[in-house]
Amino acid sequence: MTIKTASDRPTMIEFREVQKYYGDYHALRGISAEIRAGEFFSLLGPSGCGKTTLLRTIAGFEDISSGAVLIDGKDMSNVPANKRPTNMVFQSYAIFPHLTVAENVGFGLRRDPRSSAEKARAVEEALELVGLKGYGPRAAHAMSGGQRQRVALARALILKPKVLLLDEPMSALDKKIREQMQVELIKLQRELGITFVLVTHDQEEALVMSDRIAVMFDGEIAQLADPETLYRHPNSRRVANFIGVMNFLPARVTAESDSHVALEVPGLGPLEVTPDQVAAQTSGGEATVGFRPETLTLLYEGQTASDREAPGVIDEVVYYGDMTYYDIRLDGVSAPVRISMRNVFGRPVLDVGSRIRVAWSPGALVLFR
Amino acid sequence: MKSPGLRLFAFAYLIFLYAPIVLLPIFAFNSGTIIAFPLKGFTLHWFDQLFSNATLGQALRNSLIIAVSTAIFATTLGIFAARASTRYRFPGKPGIMGLIMLPLVLPEIIVAVSLLIVLLGIGVPLSIFTVILGHVLAATPYAIAVLNAAFSSLDKSLEEAAYDLGETKWSTFRLITLPLVLPGIVSSMLMAFTISLDEFIIAFFLAGEQVTLPTYIFSQLRFPKQIPMIMALGTCLVIASIVLLTIAEYARRRGIAKTGAKDTGGFL
Amino acid sequence: MSASPWKRLKQSEAFNGYVMVSPTLIYAILMLAAPLGMIVAYSFFKDGYLEVIHEFTFENYIQAWTDPIFQAILFRSVLVSMLVTLVTVVLAFPIAYFISFVVPAQKKSLWLFLITIPFWTSYLIRVFQWKVILNYNGVINSILTGLGIVDQPLQMLNSVGAITVTLAHAYAPFAILPIFVSLEKIDRSFLEAGRDLGESPFMTFWRVTLPLAMPGVVGAVMIVFIPTIGDYVTPELIGGGKLPMVANMIQQNMLKIDNKPLGSAIAVSSMLVVAVIALVFLFLNRRFLRGPK
Ligand SMILES: Nc1ncnc2c1ncn2[C@@H]1O[C@H](COP(=O)(O)OP(=O)(O)OP(=O)(O)O)[C@@H](O)[C@H]1O
Numbered sequence: 017m018t019i020k021t022a023s024d025r026p027t028m029i030e031f032r033e034v035q036k037y038y039g040d041y042h043a044l045r046g047i048s049a050e051i052r053a054g055e056f057f058s059l060l061g062p063s064g065c066g067k068t069t070l071l072r073t074i075a076g077f078e079d080i081s082s083g084a085v086l087i088d089g090k091d092m093s094n095v096p097a098n099k100r101p102t103n104m105v106f107q108s109y110a111i112f113p114h115l116t117v118a119e120n121v122g123f124g125l126r127r128d129p130r131s132s133a134e135k136a137r138a139v140e141e142a143l144e145l146v147g148l149k150g151y152g153p154r155a156a157h158a159m160s161g162g163q164r165q166r167v168a169l170a171r172a173l174i175l176k177p178k179v180l181l182l183d184e185p186m187s188a189l190d191k192k193i194r195e196q197m198q199v200e201l202i203k204l205q206r207e208l209g210i211t212f213v214l215v216t217h218d219q220e221e222a223l224v225m226s227d228r229i230a231v232m233f234d235g236e237i238a239q240l241a242d243p244e245t246l247y248r249h250p251n252s253r254r255v256a257n258f259i260g261v262m263n264f265l266p267a268r269v270t271a272e273s274d275s276h277v278a279l280e281v282p283g284l285g286p287l288e289v290t291p292d293q294v295a296a297q298t299s300g301g302e303a304t305v306g307f308r309p310e311t312l313t314l315l316y317e318g319q320t321a322s323d324r325e326a327p328g329v330i331d332e333v334v335y336y337g338d339m340t341y342y343d344i345r346l347d348g349v350s351a352p353v354r355i356s357m358r359n360v361f362g363r364p365v366l367d368v369g370s371r372i373r374v375a376w377s378p379g380a381l382v383l384f385r
Numbered sequence: 386m387k388s389p390g391l392r393l394f395a396f397a398y399l400i401f402l403y404a405p406i407v408l409l410p411i412f413a414f415n416s417g418t419i420i421a422f423p424l425k426g427f428t429l430h431w432f433d434q435l436f437s438n439a440t441l442g443q444a445l446r447n448s449l450i451i452a453v454s455t456a457i458f459a460t461t462l463g464i465f466a467a468r469a470s471t472r473y474r475f476p477g478k479p480g481i482m483g484l485i486m487l488p489l490v491l492p493e494i495i496v497a498v499s500l501l502i503v504l505l506g507i508g509v510p511l512s513i514f515t516v517i518l519g520h521v522l523a524a525t526p527y528a529i530a531v532l533n534a535a536f537s538s539l540d541k542s543l544e545e546a547a548y549d550l551g552e553t554k555w556s557t558f559r560l561i562t563l564p565l566v567l568p569g570i571v572s573s574m575l576m577a578f579t580i581s582l583d584e585f586i587i588a589f590f591l592a593g594e595q596v597t598l599p600t601y602i603f604s605q606l607r608f609p610k611q612i613p614m615i616m617a618l619g620t621c622l623v624i625a626s627i628v629l630l631t632i633a634e635y636a637r638r639r640g641i642a643k644t645g646a647k648d649t650g651g652f653l
Numbered sequence: 654m655s656a657s658p659w660k661r662l663k664q665s666e667a668f669n670g671y672v673m674v675s676p677t678l679i680y681a682i683l684m685l686a687a688p689l690g691m692i693v694a695y696s697f698f699k700d701g702y703l704e705v706i707h708e709f710t711f712e713n714y715i716q717a718w719t720d721p722i723f724q725a726i727l728f729r730s731v732l733v734s735m736l737v738t739l740v741t742v743v744l745a746f747p748i749a750y751f752i753s754f755v756v757p758a759q760k761k762s763l764w765l766f767l768i769t770i771p772f773w774t775s776y777l778i779r780v781f782q783w784k785v786i787l788n789y790n791g792v793i794n795s796i797l798t799g800l801g802i803v804d805q806p807l808q809m810l811n812s813v814g815a816i817t818v819t820l821a822h823a824y825a826p827f828a829i830l831p832i833f834v835s836l837e838k839i840d841r842s843f844l845e846a847g848r849d850l851g852e853s854p855f856m857t858f859w860r861v862t863l864p865l866a867m868p869g870v871v872g873a874v875m876i877v878f879i880p881t882i883g884d885y886v887t888p889e890l891i892g893g894g895k896l897p898m899v900a901n902m903i904q905q906n907m908l909k910i911d912n913k914p915l916g917s918a919i920a921v922s923s924m925l926v927v928a929v930i931a932l933v934f935l936f937l938n939r940r941f942l943r944g945p946k
């Protein structure tokens with residue numbers, strides 16, 4: 017995957033030290049970030065971390081306690097939600113149940129000076145855009161979940177907002193339709209070139225769809241980066257754990273220079289990493305190395321590693337059809353590490369208790385300090 | 386069939402509930418002048434007497450004015466309170482709502498007597514208007530109960546969506562909120578109307594020289610000669626309230642069908 | 654950049670809530686709280702011949718509470734209210750249970766509709782009908798003598814029993830609905846769990862259903878007990894004026910005798926008695942009312 021966003025695009029949304037209190041509860045703790053024009057941006061984090069709250073400060077539904085939100089260079093402090101150049105797709109879709117599909121989609125055009133024929137055409141175009149051509153006269157409340165989402169999208173897009181806000185739009189859909197809608201949303205965003213800001217707690221969804229992702233914990237942005245950087249170079253163990261699976265082993269720093277850090281890791285032995293493999297987190301204390309399950313390879317009889325090897329015993333086998341996960345106890349380490357192996361025809365799945373060797377490479381490690 | 390004992394009890398209970406009402410038309414069409422068995426013969430005389438009764442006409446007019454005003458004012462006040470209680474959090478809310486809902490349990494005589502003292506104290510002459518003041522107070526809690534249900538089943542994001550699409554707070558209320566809670570508003574009005582039409586004590590204390598339907602009925606119950614006519618009147622009232630309730634139930638179901646919501650059962 | 658204090662206040666949820674509730678609240682204060690305060694004040698005033706003398710005194714309370722007639726009336730009122738509450742709630746519970754647990758879901762609305770219709774017909778006429786039913790030559794006596802079960806008509810009117818039956822009829826839906834609501838809230842899997850753990854149906858009812866339904870029962874008791882004590886019509890029509898309750902006494906003092914301070918003292922006294930009984934009842938049932946609402 018390549019990085020899709022050119023960093024010279026202008027800024028569309030800017031958060032400046034945004035703080036939000038609900039009574040005594042500190043929901044947003046000084047958010048500063050920029051979202052660029054035309055980018056697909058995601059707010060990712062566990063439940064209650066403040067994603068929705070942050071999204072609603074863009075829409076204008078939530079006034080902030082201090083700081084500022086700027087859209088297209090303008091401070092939004094005194095601009096109410098109905099005057100902002102943003103539109104929202106709600107988690108529940110908020111389809112007006114007493115109106116038809118066409119009336120829902122055309123709702124925002126009520127104050128539009130165009131003739132009713134032109135408005136009807138705009139509605140028809142919007143419906144076509146989301147794949148609901150001809151559904152206009154239907155009762156909105158009789159639509160299925162996926163169709164409702166399309167209606168909500170068309171209704172928000174018809175006003176040609178600068179920013180489209182989506183709050184967990186996929187969470188109410190079942191898996192199949194969800195995956196289909198993800199692809200359609202990406203296409204739609206590329207076609208329209210509008211800035212999309214998506215809230216999700218599903219890391220896979222964020223990785224698949226976004227140009228950049230802000231990972232949030234406890235009202236703060238822990239890391240803001242493109243998907244590949246987030247996956248390869250998480251800046252903390254917490255981010256690493258939230259995005260995919262990562263194995264951790266304790267490490268001891270033996271030597272350090274400008275060009276490399278030398279480590280002693282039980283189970284892996286002595287090794288060196290380059291400074292760009294060191295996570296920016298400087299908490300001091302214990303050092304830890306982390307590595308993704310797919311960066312390790314299980315060696316079968318007769319195979320040799322191109323880089324380095326470590327011996328161990330299989331502790332647990334989880335078979336997934338196309339993949340098998342092995343939990344392996346490396347010699348000299350008590351906690352197992354997880355390895356994922358693509359299943360290849362003719363290669364057997366190994367049993368629990370087998371002694372095996374594992375191939376690994378120091379270049380795939382991340383060092384947390 | 387499950388629980389035959391309970392079923393039997395339920396039907397016996399229905400007979401207990403309906404006995405007084407079923408007897409109304411029986412005596413309303415009975416030509417005997419005393420209300421007793423055996424029945425004499427069939428007559429429409431009591432209905433004739435009913436429809437040509439001028440005082441009764443006046444009482445009905447007064448009661449309708451009072452009931453319609455009560456329905457409008459109690460529902461309006463109910464909308465404000467139900468909206469506040471379902472949408473906003475504010476300190477002292479339980480106390481405030483408690484005071485507003487108090488007439489639900491307070492004996493009506495207490496409401497009537499205390500209002501009477503104040504009104505006489507500040508020199509407001511007793512009239513239909515003072516009855517309306519009391520009835521609005523008594524009917525508002527019922528309106529709130531009905532409207533609370535309507536407002537709390539309304540998804541907050543519907544209003545936010547309309548606001549987000551460029552409507553003002555007020556036009557959002559008019560285009561989204563109002564149509565969606567309309568069945569609740571209709572129920573609330575019908576309920577307040579019926580409560581007011583039937584309310585006796587407050588009217589008895591606050592109507593002064595004016596006569597309302599219940600105070601007229603009460604005054605006539607002392608005269609055995611008038612009872613058959615009251616039976617005819619009761620029959621008309623029962624029919625009217627069944628028609629009203631059926632309309633209310635129909636409106637409620639229509640509202641549910643129109644918005645595709647789930648039927649959670651109506652009435653209180 | 655930061656908003657002014659006034660703007661911040663205007664945007665705060667609490668402020669908007671107060672604004673929203675204010676029309677109704679102001680009405681309730683003017684028409685309910687102030688008059689109730691007034692009646693308390695009056696109960697401490699002196700009764701002049703044609704006017705009320707604004708001079709603090711306990712005289713009215715002393716006069717009321719030492720009056721054997723008031724004592725008897727208050728006692729009767731409390732007794733009747735308790736009887737009515739008992740009868741109403743005991744009869745209502747099986748009905749609520751029947752609608753909630755036996756009646757199929759799509760017929761529940763119809764049953765509730767059937768239960769509420771009588772409530773929407775003229776209260777006065779409904780009360781009067783009980784006179785027709787219980788009269789010396791009324792419905793019941795006609796049937797009983799007609800069938801030869803008794804030879805002399807029974808004297809049923811003008812009794813506490815007649816008043817109780819009439820009021821129990823009048824307040825039936827008030828008792829059924831809260832109990833029904835709390836029964837509906839019971840998670841049916843609790844009951845299955847009870848049965849699954851080897852409880853008999855009766856023990857399941859006793860140990861699971863009833864405690865969970867108690868909030869509704871307590872609500873029903875409150876909503877029946879408090880207003881019945883102030884009922885004016887039934888003692889007048891069914892009791893034949895011979896068995897007055899506090900409401901009749903208040904009306905006497907307020908309108909006929911025109912002794913407003915004494916009437917106020919009687920009203921305040923009886924409300925205090927009701928409040929104390931209600932609070933004691935709530936206190937005795939406090940363990941059922943705790944927990945998430
Ligand atoms: N109106 C409110 N009043 C008080 N606290 C609130 C309010 N809205 C949100 N919160 C609190 O603020 C925190 C952040 O809420 P928010 O809805 O932004 O979370 P989220 O990240 O979107 O989580 P989820 O995935 O559950 O939707 C939560 O702990 C929530 O309880």
Ligand SMILES: [Mg+2]
Binds near residue numbers: 068
């Ligand atoms: Mg959320």
